[in-house]
Amino acid sequence: MSRAKNNIGELGPLVGYHLRRAFGAFAADFAVAMEGTGMRQVLVGILTVVSGSPGINQGAVGRVLGIKRANMVSLINELVDAGLIARVVDPGDRRAFSLNITDAGRAMLADCLARIAAHEQRMLAGFSEAERAMLLELLGRIERRDPAAA
Template sequence: MSDEQKIGALAPLVGYHLRRASAVFAVDFAAVMEGTGLRQVPFAVLSVVAANPGINQGSVGRILGIKRANMVSLINELIDRGLVDRTVDPNDRRAFSLTLTPGGDAALADALARIGVHERELLADFDDAEKAMLLDLLSRIERRNPAETDGGDD
Protein backbone atom coordinates (compact mmCIF):
# COMPACT_ATOMS: atom_id res chain seq x y z
CA MET A 1 0.00 0.00 0.00
CA SER A 2 1.26 3.49 -0.79
CA ASP A 3 1.14 6.32 1.74
CA GLU A 4 -1.68 7.90 -0.26
CA GLN A 5 -3.80 4.76 0.12
CA LYS A 6 -3.09 4.60 3.82
CA ILE A 7 -4.06 8.16 4.67
CA GLY A 8 -6.31 9.00 1.75
CA ALA A 9 -7.19 12.66 1.41
CA LEU A 10 -4.60 13.60 4.03
CA ALA A 11 -1.68 12.70 1.73
CA PRO A 12 -1.48 16.02 -0.16
CA LEU A 13 -2.33 18.23 2.85
CA VAL A 14 0.73 20.21 3.96
CA GLY A 15 -0.85 21.08 7.30
CA TYR A 16 -1.33 17.41 8.13
CA HIS A 17 2.33 16.64 7.41
CA LEU A 18 3.51 19.74 9.29
CA ARG A 19 1.53 18.64 12.34
CA ARG A 20 2.94 15.11 12.16
CA ALA A 21 6.51 16.41 11.75
CA SER A 22 5.95 18.85 14.62
CA ALA A 23 4.77 15.99 16.82
CA VAL A 24 7.93 13.99 16.04
CA PHE A 25 10.08 16.97 16.99
CA ALA A 26 8.06 17.62 20.16
CA VAL A 27 8.35 14.04 21.40
CA ASP A 28 12.07 13.96 20.69
CA PHE A 29 12.56 17.40 22.29
CA ALA A 30 10.85 16.18 25.46
CA ALA A 31 13.07 13.09 25.52
CA VAL A 32 16.36 14.97 25.07
CA MET A 33 15.34 17.61 27.62
CA GLU A 34 14.16 15.09 30.21
CA GLY A 35 15.52 15.90 33.65
CA THR A 36 16.20 19.56 32.84
CA GLY A 37 12.70 20.79 33.67
CA LEU A 38 12.82 22.90 30.52
CA ARG A 39 9.93 22.70 28.06
CA GLN A 40 9.73 24.18 24.54
CA VAL A 41 8.08 27.50 25.37
CA PRO A 42 10.29 28.41 28.37
CA PHE A 43 13.31 27.41 26.25
CA ALA A 44 12.09 29.78 23.53
CA VAL A 45 11.72 32.58 26.09
CA LEU A 46 15.28 31.99 27.34
CA SER A 47 16.53 32.07 23.75
CA VAL A 48 14.85 35.40 22.99
CA VAL A 49 16.00 36.99 26.25
CA ALA A 50 19.56 35.81 25.62
CA ALA A 51 19.49 37.31 22.12
CA ASN A 52 17.99 40.60 23.41
CA PRO A 53 19.33 41.41 26.90
CA GLY A 54 17.11 43.97 28.60
CA ILE A 55 14.06 43.13 26.48
CA ASN A 56 10.66 43.53 28.16
CA GLN A 57 8.27 40.62 28.53
CA GLY A 58 5.69 42.15 26.19
CA SER A 59 8.25 42.18 23.39
CA VAL A 60 9.23 38.58 24.14
CA GLY A 61 5.57 37.61 23.91
CA ARG A 62 5.13 39.42 20.58
CA ILE A 63 8.23 37.80 19.10
CA LEU A 64 7.09 34.31 20.13
CA GLY A 65 3.36 34.82 19.59
CA ILE A 66 2.53 34.18 23.25
CA LYS A 67 -0.52 35.79 24.77
CA ARG A 68 0.23 38.55 27.24
CA ALA A 69 -1.70 36.79 30.02
CA ASN A 70 0.55 33.73 29.71
CA MET A 71 3.81 35.67 29.70
CA VAL A 72 3.57 36.63 33.37
CA SER A 73 3.47 33.03 34.56
CA LEU A 74 6.21 31.98 32.12
CA ILE A 75 8.52 34.74 33.27
CA ASN A 76 7.69 34.05 36.94
CA GLU A 77 8.55 30.38 36.39
CA LEU A 78 11.93 31.29 34.90
CA ILE A 79 12.61 33.78 37.70
CA ASP A 80 11.63 31.24 40.37
CA ARG A 81 14.07 28.77 38.80
CA GLY A 82 16.83 31.38 38.91
CA LEU A 83 17.19 31.51 35.13
CA VAL A 84 16.00 35.08 34.45
CA ASP A 85 16.33 38.40 36.28
CA ARG A 86 13.56 40.99 36.03
CA THR A 87 14.39 44.61 36.81
CA VAL A 88 12.55 47.88 36.35
CA ASP A 89 13.39 49.33 32.94
CA PRO A 90 15.34 52.55 33.54
CA ASN A 91 13.76 54.11 30.41
CA ASP A 92 10.17 53.19 31.33
CA ARG A 93 9.46 52.70 35.03
CA ARG A 94 6.23 50.84 34.11
CA ALA A 95 8.10 48.12 32.23
CA PHE A 96 10.48 45.36 33.30
CA SER A 97 13.75 44.43 31.62
CA LEU A 98 14.70 40.78 31.38
CA THR A 99 18.17 39.27 31.36
CA LEU A 100 19.50 35.77 31.83
CA THR A 101 21.23 34.90 35.07
CA PRO A 102 24.42 32.83 35.01
CA GLY A 103 22.14 29.84 35.69
CA GLY A 104 20.00 30.84 32.71
CA ASP A 105 23.09 31.06 30.51
CA ALA A 106 24.14 27.58 31.65
CA ALA A 107 20.64 26.13 31.17
CA LEU A 108 20.42 27.63 27.68
CA ALA A 109 23.87 26.31 26.71
CA ASP A 110 22.96 22.83 27.96
CA ALA A 111 19.61 22.94 26.13
CA LEU A 112 21.25 24.07 22.89
CA ALA A 113 23.78 21.23 23.07
CA ARG A 114 21.01 18.70 23.64
CA ILE A 115 18.82 20.17 20.91
CA GLY A 116 21.76 20.22 18.50
CA VAL A 117 22.09 16.45 18.85
CA HIS A 118 18.30 16.07 18.55
CA GLU A 119 18.12 18.10 15.33
CA ARG A 120 21.17 16.45 13.75
CA GLU A 121 19.57 13.04 14.30
CA LEU A 122 16.11 14.00 13.05
CA LEU A 123 17.49 15.82 10.01
CA ALA A 124 20.29 13.36 9.19
CA ASP A 125 18.80 12.71 5.73
CA PHE A 126 18.90 16.43 4.85
CA ASP A 127 21.95 18.18 3.43
CA ASP A 128 22.77 21.78 4.43
CA ALA A 129 20.96 23.25 1.42
CA GLU A 130 17.81 21.24 2.20
CA LYS A 131 17.88 22.35 5.85
CA ALA A 132 18.24 25.97 4.76
CA MET A 133 15.37 25.55 2.29
CA LEU A 134 13.18 23.94 4.94
CA LEU A 135 13.83 26.81 7.35
CA ASP A 136 13.07 29.34 4.61
CA LEU A 137 9.83 27.62 3.62
CA LEU A 138 8.65 27.29 7.22
CA SER A 139 9.49 30.92 8.01
CA ARG A 140 7.46 32.02 4.98
CA ILE A 141 4.46 30.16 6.39
CA GLU A 142 5.05 31.63 9.87
CA ARG A 143 5.10 35.19 8.53
CA ARG A 144 1.68 34.77 6.92
CA ASN A 145 -0.16 34.33 10.21
CA PRO A 146 1.58 35.46 13.39
CA ALA A 147 -1.25 34.18 15.57
CA GLU A 148 -0.57 34.06 19.29
CA THR A 149 -0.07 30.71 20.92
CA ASP A 150 -1.31 29.84 24.36
CA GLY A 151 2.21 29.70 25.79
CA GLY A 152 1.42 26.40 27.46
CA ASP A 153 3.56 23.30 27.82
CA ASP A 154 4.65 23.15 24.19
Template structure:
Protein backbone atom coordinates in the same frame (compact mmCIF):
# COMPACT_ATOMS: atom_id res chain seq x y z
CA UNK B 1 -16.20 -14.58 6.04
CA UNK B 2 -14.82 -11.18 5.12
CA UNK B 3 -16.75 -8.76 2.96
CA UNK B 4 -14.97 -6.67 0.36
CA UNK B 5 -14.99 -3.58 2.63
CA UNK B 6 -13.07 -5.09 5.53
CA UNK B 7 -9.46 -4.09 5.96
CA UNK B 8 -7.02 -6.92 6.41
CA UNK B 9 -5.21 -6.42 9.75
CA UNK B 10 -1.93 -7.36 8.09
CA UNK B 11 -2.30 -4.92 5.20
CA UNK B 12 -0.94 -1.42 4.86
CA UNK B 13 -3.41 1.32 5.75
CA UNK B 14 -3.73 3.81 2.93
CA UNK B 15 -3.52 7.53 3.69
CA UNK B 16 -3.95 8.73 0.13
CA UNK B 17 -6.24 11.66 0.97
CA UNK B 18 -4.27 12.81 4.04
CA UNK B 19 -0.95 12.31 2.29
CA UNK B 20 -1.81 15.11 -0.13
CA UNK B 21 -2.09 17.76 2.62
CA UNK B 22 0.91 19.78 3.75
CA UNK B 23 -0.76 20.40 7.11
CA UNK B 24 -0.91 16.68 7.81
CA UNK B 25 2.83 16.33 7.23
CA UNK B 26 3.59 19.48 9.24
CA UNK B 27 1.60 18.15 12.20
CA UNK B 28 3.36 14.78 12.06
CA UNK B 29 6.79 16.40 11.76
CA UNK B 30 5.95 18.83 14.56
CA UNK B 31 4.95 15.91 16.78
CA UNK B 32 8.31 14.22 16.13
CA UNK B 33 10.22 17.40 16.95
CA UNK B 34 8.14 18.04 20.10
CA UNK B 35 8.73 14.49 21.32
CA UNK B 36 12.46 14.84 20.63
CA UNK B 37 12.53 18.15 22.49
CA UNK B 38 10.80 16.60 25.50
CA UNK B 39 13.20 13.67 25.54
CA UNK B 40 16.33 15.78 25.16
CA UNK B 41 15.58 19.02 27.02
CA UNK B 42 12.80 17.85 29.33
CA UNK B 43 15.27 16.34 31.79
CA UNK B 44 16.61 19.87 32.31
CA UNK B 45 13.14 20.81 33.56
CA UNK B 46 12.29 22.75 30.42
CA UNK B 47 9.15 22.98 28.36
CA UNK B 48 9.31 24.44 24.86
CA UNK B 49 7.68 27.73 25.85
CA UNK B 50 10.08 28.29 28.75
CA UNK B 51 13.10 27.47 26.63
CA UNK B 52 11.81 29.81 23.95
CA UNK B 53 11.69 32.66 26.46
CA UNK B 54 15.20 31.88 27.66
CA UNK B 55 16.58 31.94 24.13
CA UNK B 56 14.87 35.24 23.29
CA UNK B 57 16.32 36.78 26.45
CA UNK B 58 19.72 35.25 25.65
CA UNK B 59 19.67 36.85 22.19
CA UNK B 60 18.25 40.18 23.48
CA UNK B 61 19.61 40.98 26.95
CA UNK B 62 17.48 43.63 28.63
CA UNK B 63 14.45 42.94 26.42
CA UNK B 64 11.16 44.13 27.85
CA UNK B 65 8.98 41.32 29.12
CA UNK B 66 6.16 42.40 26.79
CA UNK B 67 8.44 42.46 23.74
CA UNK B 68 9.69 38.95 24.51
CA UNK B 69 6.09 37.77 24.76
CA UNK B 70 5.18 39.44 21.48
CA UNK B 71 8.16 37.82 19.73
CA UNK B 72 6.90 34.40 20.81
CA UNK B 73 3.17 35.15 20.42
CA UNK B 74 2.55 34.64 24.13
CA UNK B 75 -0.37 36.52 25.66
CA UNK B 76 0.59 39.08 28.28
CA UNK B 77 -1.16 37.30 31.17
CA UNK B 78 0.54 34.01 30.30
CA UNK B 79 3.90 35.70 29.89
CA UNK B 80 3.78 37.05 33.44
CA UNK B 81 3.33 33.59 34.97
CA UNK B 82 5.94 32.03 32.68
CA UNK B 83 8.53 34.68 33.54
CA UNK B 84 7.64 34.27 37.22
CA UNK B 85 8.41 30.57 36.87
CA UNK B 86 11.80 31.33 35.32
CA UNK B 87 12.57 33.95 37.99
CA UNK B 88 11.59 31.51 40.76
CA UNK B 89 13.94 28.92 39.25
CA UNK B 90 16.79 31.45 39.24
CA UNK B 91 17.17 31.44 35.45
CA UNK B 92 16.04 34.99 34.66
CA UNK B 93 16.30 38.30 36.47
CA UNK B 94 13.55 40.86 36.09
CA UNK B 95 14.73 44.47 36.40
CA UNK B 96 12.99 47.77 35.96
CA UNK B 97 13.71 48.96 32.43
CA UNK B 98 16.06 51.91 32.14
CA UNK B 99 14.15 53.05 29.04
CA UNK B 100 10.61 52.72 30.45
CA UNK B 101 10.41 52.63 34.25
CA UNK B 102 6.94 51.03 34.00
CA UNK B 103 8.28 47.98 32.15
CA UNK B 104 10.43 45.07 33.18
CA UNK B 105 13.68 44.21 31.40
CA UNK B 106 14.78 40.59 31.41
CA UNK B 107 18.29 39.16 31.66
CA UNK B 108 19.59 35.64 32.07
CA UNK B 109 21.30 34.68 35.29
CA UNK B 110 24.51 32.65 35.10
CA UNK B 111 22.41 29.52 35.73
CA UNK B 112 20.12 30.57 32.87
CA UNK B 113 23.10 30.98 30.54
CA UNK B 114 24.33 27.48 31.40
CA UNK B 115 20.88 25.98 30.88
CA UNK B 116 20.51 27.65 27.47
CA UNK B 117 23.88 26.29 26.33
CA UNK B 118 23.04 22.78 27.58
CA UNK B 119 19.61 22.90 25.98
CA UNK B 120 20.92 24.15 22.65
CA UNK B 121 23.44 21.32 22.45
CA UNK B 122 20.75 18.74 23.19
CA UNK B 123 18.39 20.28 20.62
CA UNK B 124 21.15 20.27 17.98
CA UNK B 125 21.76 16.55 18.58
CA UNK B 126 18.02 15.83 18.34
CA UNK B 127 17.58 17.89 15.18
CA UNK B 128 20.64 16.32 13.57
CA UNK B 129 19.09 12.89 14.18
CA UNK B 130 15.68 13.90 12.83
CA UNK B 131 17.11 15.70 9.79
CA UNK B 132 19.94 13.29 9.02
CA UNK B 133 18.57 12.55 5.55
CA UNK B 134 18.61 16.23 4.55
CA UNK B 135 21.68 18.04 3.24
CA UNK B 136 22.68 21.36 4.82
CA UNK B 137 21.19 23.15 1.78
CA UNK B 138 17.92 21.23 2.15
CA UNK B 139 17.76 22.14 5.85
CA UNK B 140 18.20 25.80 4.97
CA UNK B 141 15.52 25.50 2.31
CA UNK B 142 13.14 23.82 4.77
CA UNK B 143 13.61 26.61 7.32
CA UNK B 144 13.15 29.21 4.60
CA UNK B 145 9.94 27.62 3.34
CA UNK B 146 8.49 27.19 6.84
CA UNK B 147 9.36 30.82 7.65
CA UNK B 148 7.37 31.94 4.63
CA UNK B 149 4.33 30.03 5.88
CA UNK B 150 4.70 31.55 9.36
CA UNK B 151 4.33 34.95 7.79
Protein backbone atom coordinates in the same frame (compact mmCIF):
# COMPACT_ATOMS: atom_id res chain seq x y z
CA MET C 1 3.62 9.29 -1.93
CA SER C 2 1.44 6.31 -2.65
CA ARG C 3 -1.85 6.15 -0.78
CA ALA C 4 -1.74 2.34 -0.87
CA LYS C 5 1.60 2.32 0.97
CA ASN C 6 0.60 4.47 3.91
CA ASN C 7 -3.16 3.88 3.84
CA ILE C 8 -4.08 7.45 4.77
CA GLY C 9 -6.36 7.95 1.80
CA GLU C 10 -7.31 11.53 1.11
CA LEU C 11 -4.89 12.80 3.78
CA GLY C 12 -1.92 11.89 1.57
CA PRO C 13 -1.73 15.16 -0.39
CA LEU C 14 -2.65 17.44 2.55
CA VAL C 15 0.34 19.52 3.65
CA GLY C 16 -1.28 20.43 6.97
CA TYR C 17 -1.66 16.76 7.88
CA HIS C 18 2.03 16.10 7.23
CA LEU C 19 3.09 19.28 9.07
CA ARG C 20 1.11 18.14 12.11
CA ARG C 21 2.68 14.68 12.02
CA ALA C 22 6.18 16.13 11.54
CA PHE C 23 5.59 18.55 14.42
CA GLY C 24 4.45 15.67 16.62
CA ALA C 25 7.62 13.71 15.84
CA PHE C 26 9.81 16.78 16.49
CA ALA C 27 8.00 17.62 19.73
CA ALA C 28 8.29 14.05 21.07
CA ASP C 29 12.04 13.93 20.34
CA PHE C 30 12.48 17.43 21.80
CA ALA C 31 10.83 16.28 25.04
CA VAL C 32 13.24 13.35 25.25
CA ALA C 33 16.19 15.67 24.53
CA MET C 34 15.15 18.03 27.35
CA GLU C 35 14.50 15.28 29.90
CA GLY C 36 15.78 16.23 33.33
CA THR C 37 16.14 19.94 32.57
CA GLY C 38 12.58 21.02 33.36
CA MET C 39 12.70 23.12 30.19
CA ARG C 40 10.08 23.36 27.45
CA GLN C 41 10.35 24.90 23.99
CA VAL C 42 8.69 28.13 25.08
CA LEU C 43 11.04 28.57 28.04
CA VAL C 44 14.12 27.96 25.89
CA GLY C 45 12.77 30.52 23.43
CA ILE C 46 12.34 33.12 26.15
CA LEU C 47 15.82 32.45 27.56
CA THR C 48 17.31 32.80 24.08
CA VAL C 49 15.61 36.15 23.41
CA VAL C 50 16.51 37.54 26.86
CA SER C 51 20.09 36.36 26.44
CA GLY C 52 20.35 38.14 23.10
CA SER C 53 18.66 41.33 24.29
CA PRO C 54 19.67 42.13 27.87
CA GLY C 55 17.24 44.49 29.57
CA ILE C 56 14.35 43.62 27.25
CA ASN C 57 10.85 43.82 28.74
CA GLN C 58 8.47 40.87 28.84
CA GLY C 59 6.04 42.45 26.38
CA ALA C 60 8.77 42.69 23.76
CA VAL C 61 9.80 39.08 24.38
CA GLY C 62 6.19 38.00 23.89
CA ARG C 63 5.92 39.92 20.62
CA VAL C 64 9.15 38.41 19.27
CA LEU C 65 8.01 34.87 20.08
CA GLY C 66 4.29 35.30 19.38
CA ILE C 67 3.30 34.57 22.98
CA LYS C 68 0.08 36.12 24.28
CA ARG C 69 0.55 38.78 26.91
CA ALA C 70 -1.64 36.90 29.38
CA ASN C 71 0.70 33.90 29.24
CA MET C 72 3.94 35.86 29.59
CA VAL C 73 3.62 36.65 33.30
CA SER C 74 3.45 33.01 34.39
CA LEU C 75 6.23 31.99 31.99
CA ILE C 76 8.54 34.77 33.23
CA ASN C 77 7.64 33.90 36.84
CA GLU C 78 8.62 30.30 36.15
CA LEU C 79 12.05 31.38 34.85
CA VAL C 80 12.54 33.89 37.69
CA ASP C 81 11.57 31.28 40.31
CA ALA C 82 14.08 28.86 38.75
CA GLY C 83 16.80 31.54 39.01
CA LEU C 84 17.32 31.61 35.25
CA ILE C 85 16.14 35.19 34.67
CA ALA C 86 16.35 38.29 36.85
CA ARG C 87 13.48 40.76 36.71
CA VAL C 88 14.33 44.32 37.74
CA VAL C 89 12.36 47.55 37.70
CA ASP C 90 13.16 49.46 34.51
CA PRO C 91 14.87 52.72 35.52
CA GLY C 92 13.25 54.50 32.56
CA ASP C 93 9.72 53.37 33.43
CA ARG C 94 9.13 52.40 37.07
CA ARG C 95 5.96 50.50 36.02
CA ALA C 96 7.90 48.16 33.70
CA PHE C 97 10.40 45.38 34.34
CA SER C 98 13.63 44.64 32.50
CA LEU C 99 14.75 41.05 32.09
CA ASN C 100 18.29 39.74 32.23
CA ILE C 101 19.61 36.21 32.04
CA THR C 102 21.46 35.01 35.14
CA ASP C 103 24.62 32.91 35.23
CA ALA C 104 22.45 29.87 35.95
CA GLY C 105 20.29 30.86 32.98
CA ARG C 106 23.33 31.08 30.71
CA ALA C 107 24.46 27.61 31.83
CA MET C 108 20.94 26.19 31.31
CA LEU C 109 20.66 27.82 27.89
CA ALA C 110 24.05 26.43 26.80
CA ASP C 111 23.00 22.94 27.93
CA CYS C 112 19.62 23.23 26.19
CA LEU C 113 21.14 24.51 22.94
CA ALA C 114 23.60 21.60 22.88
CA ARG C 115 20.71 19.17 23.44
CA ILE C 116 18.66 20.89 20.72
CA ALA C 117 21.56 20.69 18.26
CA ALA C 118 21.79 16.92 18.88
CA HIS C 119 17.98 16.62 18.61
CA GLU C 120 17.92 18.43 15.26
CA GLN C 121 20.85 16.35 14.03
CA ARG C 122 18.87 13.18 14.83
CA MET C 123 15.64 14.43 13.29
CA LEU C 124 17.26 15.74 10.10
CA ALA C 125 19.95 13.07 9.68
CA GLY C 126 18.81 12.18 6.16
CA PHE C 127 18.75 15.79 4.94
CA SER C 128 21.57 17.54 3.07
CA GLU C 129 22.52 21.09 4.08
CA ALA C 130 20.73 22.34 0.95
CA GLU C 131 17.58 20.41 1.92
CA ARG C 132 17.69 21.83 5.46
CA ALA C 133 18.04 25.35 4.06
CA MET C 134 15.15 24.72 1.65
CA LEU C 135 12.97 23.35 4.46
CA LEU C 136 13.65 26.44 6.58
CA GLU C 137 12.87 28.71 3.63
CA LEU C 138 9.62 26.93 2.83
CA LEU C 139 8.48 26.88 6.46
CA GLY C 140 9.40 30.57 6.76
CA ARG C 141 7.18 31.36 3.80
CA ILE C 142 4.27 29.68 5.56
CA GLU C 143 5.05 31.50 8.85
CA ARG C 144 5.17 34.90 7.15
CA ARG C 145 1.90 34.38 5.31
CA ASP C 146 -0.73 36.89 6.39
CA PRO C 147 -3.91 34.93 7.19
CA ALA C 148 -5.97 38.06 6.56
CA ALA C 149 -4.67 38.18 2.98
CA ALA C 150 -6.13 34.74 2.18
